[in-house]
Each structure stands twice: as C-alpha cells, then as structure tokens.
Amino acid sequence: MNEKTEKYLQTLLEKLDEATIRVRESQGYNEETAYVHLLTELVREQVPNENFNSSASTAG
Amino acid sequence: MKILILQLARLGDILQTWPAVRALRRQYPDAEIVYACRKKFAGAVVGLDAIDRSVIFDTEEYFEPLLRFQPSFDESIGKLRHFCGALRAENFDLVVNFTFSPFSSYLTQLVCSQNSRVIGYSRTADGYLHIAGDTSAYFYAQVGVERHNRIHLADLFAMMMDLDIAPGDWGKPSSLPSTRVPGDYIVLHVGASDDKKMYSVWKWQSVVQKILRSWGGSIVLIGSGEKETAVAERIQAITDDVRIINFVGKTSITDSMALIANSLLFVGCDSGPLQMANLVGKVSINVSFKTVRYWETGPKVPGSFVLYADAEDELPSDRVSSQILSILNKTASIPEAISVTQDMICYQGTETEEQEFGWQVLEAIYLGKEWPKQTSASFKHAIRRLSEMNTVMLEQLQKIETSSQAQALMEILNRGDEVISTIGKLEPEVDSLIRWYQTEKSRIAPGDFGAVLGETVRIHGLFQCALDLVQGNRAAEGRAEVGG
DSSP states (O other), rough: OHHHHHHHHHHHHHHHHHHHHHHHHHHSSSSSHHHHHHHHHHHHHHTTTTOOOOOTTTOO | OOOEEOOOHHHHHHTTHHHHHHHHHHTTTTTEEEEEGGGGGGGTTTOTTTOOOEEEEOOHHHHGGGSSSOOOOOHHHHHHHHHHHHHHHHSSSSSEEEOSSSSHHHHHHOOTTTTTTEEEEEEOOOEEEEEEEEEHHHHHHHOOOOOOSSSSSSHHHHTTTOOOOGGGGSSOOOOOOOOOOOOEEEEEEEOOSSSSGGHHHHHHHHHHHHHHHHSSSHHHHHHHEHHHHHHHHHHTOOOTTTTEEEEEESOHHHHHHHHHHSSSEEEEESHHHHHHHHTTOOOEEEOTTSSSSSHHHHHSSSTEEEEEOGGGGOHHHHHHHHHHHHHTOOOOOOOOEEEEOOOSOOEEEEOHHHHHHHHHHHHEEEEEEEOOOOOOOOOHHHHHHHHHHHHHHHHHHHHHHHHHHHHHHHHHHHHHHHHHHHHHOOGGGHHHHHHHHHHHHTTSSSOOOHHHHHHHHHHHHHHHHHHHHTOSSSSSGGGGTTTO
16 A cells, blocks of 8 residues: 555544544434444555454454 | 355455354255355355355445545445345344454444344444354454464354364365466465565575475465565576476466465465465465464464464574475474464464463363463462452442442442553453453443343452452362353
C-alpha cells in the first residue's frame, strides 16, 4: 500500500469512527448502527497497524 | 439443515479450515454447506468437496464508493446490506464464523436469521462482542503470538464445532491437476504471509546454492505477487543452473498444491503454501520466527520439522540447508530441528521453562490438570495480590441487592478490574489466568439485573477457586471447577 492510499484510508477511518459514535449516540445499537460498524471495521482491516487480518486476530 | 461457514481471513486461514469443514460434512451428510470467503482467496475453496457452494465477499465492491472524489458511505453500506440481506434470507440453521476479527463479528450478526445458531464471534443485541462457545472463548483469550496456546488452528476450528478431525479429513482437493516437473524436486515458497515472517533473500540464495551443490534434483520456486516475484528472480540470478525452476506468479492455487503434492519436500515460512503441504500430506520444513506461533500454524505432517529462531538473523542459512539435505539424504536431523508428531500437541523440541510453564497453566485452567509449581517470588506475590483484589470485589458483589446499589459500587469494581489488568502486565506468568477471567466476564450476556449479577459473582468465584488452587489453599478436587 502506498503512502497516499494509507493516508486516505486513515482519514476515511477517522470519519467513519466519528459517524459510528454519532449514530450510536442518536440511535443506540440497531441494524443501521451495525452496518456502520461493519463498514468501519472493513476499512480498519485495510489500514496497516490497525488490525491484523488473520484468524488469530482478536475482536473487541 | 443449512450451514454457513464464514472465513474472511487469508489463504492459509481458509486452507486450515478444510479438515474441520470435512468433519462437519461427516456429522451432517445431508446438510447444505455454504462457504463465504473473500474474492481474492476464492481459489482456496476450489476442490473442497465438503461444501455445496461458495459465496464471494468482494471487498473492492464495498470500497469503490469510498474511493471516489466524493466518497459515499451510504452506497457502501447499501451494497453491504444487499450482501448480508441475501445471506440472511437463506435462513441458515447454523452460522460458523472462523474469522476472529471485529469485522466478521458484525457480519455474522447481520447474516443470521432469528433462528440461526452461531459459533464464533458475533455481536450481542446491544452491540458488544458475543463469543459463542467455550473454544471460541479459549481462542479469544489464549491464541496468538506471545501467548501459550499449543493447539493447532486446524484442530481448534474443529473443536469450535465440538468435532474431531479424522485422518481422512486431511486430504487433497477432490480434483488435483497433474502439475509437476520432471525428475526429483523440492518446492520452495520464497515469501510469507507477512514481511516480518520472511527469511531474507540472500539467505535463501545461500540455501539454494548449497542444495544444488550437494543434491541432484531441482528446486521449484512458488509464490505470488510483486514482492515474491522479485525475490524469486534474485534467487534465480545467482546461478545459471537450470535446476532452479521459477513458477512464482505462474501457478493457480490448485497448480501449486499439485506441485507440492508431487514433490519430495516443501520448504517455506508461515504461509498459505505451508497449509497446502499439510492438506496434501507432504513433509515440510517450516522456517519460523517469533513473529508467528508455529504451534498454531506450523506443519502437521509427521516427519516434518520446524526451524525456529527468535529473530531472522539468528537462523543461519547452513542450518536450513543442512536440515533440507538431512531429509533428502535420509540422514540425522540437525539437533535444533523441532520434530512434528501425530499427536494433538504435535511439536517436540526445546521450549524454555517459561514457555513450558505458560502451557501448563493453560492445561490447568482449561483441562483441569494440576497447577504447575512456581517458585518465583514475583509470581507468588502477583497471585496473592490478585486474590486480595478478587476477595474485595466478591465481598462487594455479595452485598448488592438492588441495581442502584450496583451503580454505586460500579466504580470500585471497575477499579478492581484495572488493578487485575495491571498485575497481569507486571507479571506475565499470571497473564493467561487473567485473560481467562476477563474473557469470561466479557461473555456475560445482556439480561436482567439478577442474572447479570449472578453470573458476575459466579465468575469471580471461579477466579478465586483458581487463585486458591495456585496458592495450595484448596483441595485438589476443586481443579475441574475452573476449566471452561
């Protein structure tokens, strides 16, 4: 992954993290919130040093 | 019965589920088994005869709206909704998530219908991580680098479903091409699943030169991607010997598997091809460092070996070439080689006292075996502090009768958990026990006040039981109470 893409994904992830907090605060946890979390974690997997994508990675 | 398997990790992770999926097929011969994996690794389920069909998760499709000049979260979510909705509409009776990632936990929740039973990570109704099953909890708490698990991932995947792997569950794909090269040859995978797990190019060059000088067969290089192509070209460049055959980037997954199956030996670091060797029953030499836990992902074929060093620069190339030649020439192995047996705990080699103790603690917690003796003052001190802290927490919990009292005491309990966590960081030998405790607490399901309180008290009670056993303050018959 080149530096530009990495930086872009990092920025995207920050925006998604903010959106996740906003949706969670306004709606609680429901299907809509779960999809925002799903997308956030999908992006997080692509950002180096954020999440090691293998079977042995753990969730929180 | 309809069963959905989710493995959204990488090539090697998918291949390691094959024996468990075959065991699942033996258990449910008439079930419809669907396997979901990422598009990039879809080739890893080709030939897995235990499944009826595969479903492809195309990561790029969900990323495309995010990578536009004006990114659209809504469009990505719409596409994810379409994927999950289609799977949920299939009404799977059982959903097995082998992935162990946060992403997969949300995906599992979203593809389940109301009546689906879940194994592996999912989410609770209020969004917390839901760890379904004791083996999944063991995985969460004890699997990974710098931990003490000694059970191979292939076995753990089967254990998650309460199944045993039979010898026939390890096996080639249903149809394997006849891909091979003429004469005797070994297969060398020049890369690894991660840069930190790789052996350096100049060491592979040296290994290859020594093998070619002392043995008459060929060396077939396999791999994929730009990095591994460059490594293979540099290896090939050291000599004009035609016995180096470079197939990097030129073979499909099944071709690579066939090449390995028809070879004399597979050599490589932690990677998908090593798992191919396991499936086709090929003896292998696994070059492994501290960045990977060979106990979990190493060779499974008896007669194979692990060559381990804490760091790459501590494993000289002559050690690797000597071990390769010892197998090819059927002579004695080098003393440092860790041999592979047929047992569940399949590696026999030298482990430090600390590593041995770490595994014995896991056996005590999860299998009800005797607690290992530990004489170090720091360990005893840590256990005493944990016991004092847990006693205080238990006393406070037992005083609670109403939810308002629980709120008032929450700060003390949270502080107690922080202290327990800090003790684990200061004394790593008690860390496995603390991770067990933390995992069990995180598994308390949402429910009414009384049920949550009761479950919390039960876990603190079990923790105390374990601490008493370690300190010798409880009779031996209490052992099995702690294990999950």
